[in-house]
Amino acid sequence: MKYIRTPKPKRERSHIPFRLNLLFFFVFLLLAALVAQLAYLQIMNGAKFRADVDSTDQATVTGSVPRGQIYDSEGRLLVANSANNAIVYTKSVGVSAQTMRDTADELSKYVTISLDGMRKRDYADYYLADKTASDAVLKKLSAAMQATTDTSKQYQAQLSYVSKHLPDYSDREKDAAAIYKKMNGATQLTTVYIKDQNVSEQEVAEVGEHLTKMPGISLGTDWERSYPNGKSMLSIIGTVSSEKTGLPAETLNEYLANGYARNDRVGTSYLEKEYESILKGAKSRTKVEIGRDNSIVSSTTDFQGQQGANLNLTIDSAYQKMVDDDVTKVFNQAKAAGEAGVSDGAYAVAMNPKTGAILAISGLHQNVKTHEVTNDSLGVLNRAFAMGSIAKPAMVLGALQDGVITVNNNTLGDSAIYLPNTPVKKSDYGIGKFSSLTATKALEVSSNTYMMHLAMLEGHADYVANSHLYMNKDIFSKMRGYFNQFGLGQKTGIDLPGEIAGLEGAEYTDGRFNVGSALDLSYGNLDTYTLIQAIQYVSTIANNGYRMKPYIVKSVSQTLSDGSSGPILSTTTPTVLSKIKNNQDQINLVKQGMWQVVHGTSGYATGTALQSLNPGVAGKTGTAQTFTRTDPENSNSTQVEAITQSFIGYAPASDPQVAIAIVVPNVSKMSSWAYDIAKLMFQDYYKLYKVPTQKNYSVHQKTANG
Structure with a gap:
């Protein structure tokens, strides 16, 4: 009997093209790499990266405190601190030039400030802080300059152009430009004085009423040295720099390394300089939380600050x-x-x-x-x-x-x-x-x-x-x-x-x-x-x-809450x-x-x-x-x-x-x-x-x- 072999059914060909399979293979590799990277980030280095995130989301803002006072051997007050009303500005993270200009324009409605030291460059910076004006100036530059990726070079070109075409600013606009200069000169999360001399009660009241319109602006207190018994001993006691002059240029890096800000007041001569570390006190510290848009969402005062210790002299x-x-x-x-x-x-x-x-x-x-x-x-x-x-x-x-x-x-x-x-x-x-x-x-x-x-x-x-x-x-x-x-x-x-x-004298001559x-x-x-x-x-x-x-x-004493000299340190x-x-x-x-x-x-x-x-x-x-x-x-x-x-x-x-x-x-x-x-x-x-x-x-x- 002749057997007839049943033919083996033909295997049905895959309908998935080879290229698609290759694509799936690459997707698999990418997913595997992603899982490995997640494991690396989450498991192996999670704690480290969480700390990094926390450090960028939190920052500490410091505030100045009054300097210690100086007394003679009989307890007479020779050098004290005189408190003045002040208008201050704390610069947020990533704040734009336009925002600072808007704030400066608003603040100039209520205060006038000194224009000493203002240069043509400062007015040009203020002009270019307006984005519309900055864009218009950019269009007037050469095509090559408009296309360059060197933003610093491009900005210098804009400044050069604006300096030759500055408008005639009104007195209020000049005040705004001076305010903007101080704001722009501050580093992130540092506080600078916009006005710390001769701040009138009316200025304090008007600024206080419109604080919500001026992000970063607040009312504060500034301190300056006063001499209740006259200045006859000033050449012994020495002087203190102003907020404007800040840190001495010759010792700038040394002060910055010790936690000073550029506009901090420091002793510049004699006792004020020699005992700077004692007289300066300890700054207040406020921890701030910064949101995704770089705005400050909350703040907590960690340390109220401590006024500088007092010096008691041997001199009567x-x-x-x-x-x-x-x-x-x-x-x-x-x-x-x-x-x-x-x-x-x-x-x-x-x-x-x-x-x-x-x-x-x-x-x-x-x-x-x-x-x-x-x-x-x-x-x-x-x-x-x-x-x-x-x-x-x-x-x-x-x-x-x-x-x-x-x-x-x-x-x-x-x-x-x-x-x-x-x-x-x-x-x-x-x-x-x-x-x-x-x-x-x-x-x-x-x-x-x-x-x-x-x-x-x-x-x-x-x-x-x-x-x-x-x-x-x-x-x-x-x-x-x-x-x-x-x-x-x-x-x-x-x-x-x-x-x-x-x-x-010389021991030898020729x-x-x-x-x-x-x-x-x-x-x-x-x-x-x-x-x-x-x-x-x-x-x-x-x-x-x-x-x-x-x-x-003679001695160093603690400063009491009322500013008087307390226990001997x-x-x-x-x-x-x-x-x-x-x-x-x-x-x-x-x-x-x-x-x-x-x-x-x-x-x-x-x-x-x-x-x-x-x-x-x-x-x-x-x-x-x-x-x-x-x-x-x-x-x-x-x-x-x-x-x-x-x-x-x-x-x-x-x-x-x-x-x-x-x-x-x-x-x-x-x-x-x-x-x-x-x-x-x-x-x-x-x-x-x-x-x-x-x-x-x-x-x-x-x-x-x-």
Whole structure:
């Protein structure tokens, strides 16, 4: 039987084209990639990206707070804050130029502001903030400029065109342009003052009524420094920048790195600058939520802010005023006498020698060319002078350390020194007046020759009159090393900026050792010192050898809610920088000499103008021969010889409470201006602080020994 095989049915061909299958395959791959990416975002990095989203949706806005206040040692308010009404603007994220212009136009209906500093460019920016006007200007540019993708270049071209075709704006439109400039200059989520001076009650009322029409505008308070007891101490206290000037350009990056805004007020000089971190306070912090359209949808205040801490000074403003008056009175007398024509001015400082606390600091600077006199209290630490004989106590103490004299053996011949091709080196009282002198007598009569002989002993001199003088080449460093122990020639470390160290005279000229200059250094007629160095120096002698760090801020206190000074946060501790290497007997010897300067029986005692003070004082006078010009800024102007007068002293001599230092540079002849100021300063101190008088004070010389 023949079987017939049934044919296998033909497979029906797919109706899906190959290309479609290929498409499905690619879709599958894309879906797989999408799932993988979602897994990457959601599972592996979900937390990170959620944090990123949160950071972009939230931001912190800071607000300024009043600066700390400044009080004198008796609690008198020297620097306060005066509150002013202000109109402020907080710039939102992504706000358009058109929106800011609309707001500026609306605000200009209610306020007028200063147009100082407005430039043609600022009016052009305002013009182009109107989108319709900006589009119209763009159409007037070349086709290439219209098509460019460099928006900055395109905008500059628009500015160039508009600057040549600016309309004549009305006064209100000019105000609007100035307002727009301030808004446009703000960074996102920062607050700037649109008007912070002389805001009238009417302006406050009208702006307040229309705030809903002006996004970002609000009413606020601005603070500026005020001086309830006058500005006499402004050159010590310093100044604060305005909102307009903002951060100083030279330290801009440093301030920005520390969280400041460009328009923040900061201390720009002296105490305000030195204690900026304490006075500035802590800004308020408000957390804002930003919606999808970049608008602020909510805000929460995290921190209300803290007004800056207060400074309590060591200076008693009552004594400070007295010293200011003393310096002014005596310098005016010197001018009236015709002796201050080329004088730089007059400077004085008082300090507690036991602690380093500055009690008063005063100065006047005269422009020699114009004769204008200005307050220059900080000249006490940033101007240096050759002060003459006030260096002699340090010279004697250095010689005692060196061993070239002793407490019991310090008599030296008082012969003048004759060098080839050099004027005779002698004392002011003339050659041959004294055959020999002790250390105390040399201080009393201010002997130059005694000090020069000390230098020659220290330098192991080989001297033949009119022939030669040889000394060891280390004589300069040796004498300066002794002077440095007292602070002469180096910065004192006072808590004020701008202190200088002074200048050292040259040891060599054209390779030749200046041996004569070493002699000049011994009696204070070579190196220059600041008055703050001089007060540290005399205080070191007064307190029996401790070099104290001068300071002007006694303590820092918290600010209470009513703005007054509250609990003490920190107190300045008196700082001993070093102890001189003299023993007490050596210090007593020099203190005795300083007592005799004022109370000595010799007719050549140099400080007897202060002899009537009770309790008695000890001190040292100084004069230095100097040269100056009738116009110090012109090296071709006439050079004239002058005298710099100085004084250092302390009182009461038996138990020093106050040390003072004075310098009156470049007067025309030998006179008593520095001593006159010193006498008034001691008298004022005795009167203000009711220092009791002493019996037989003027004859009991051992009170100088402490």
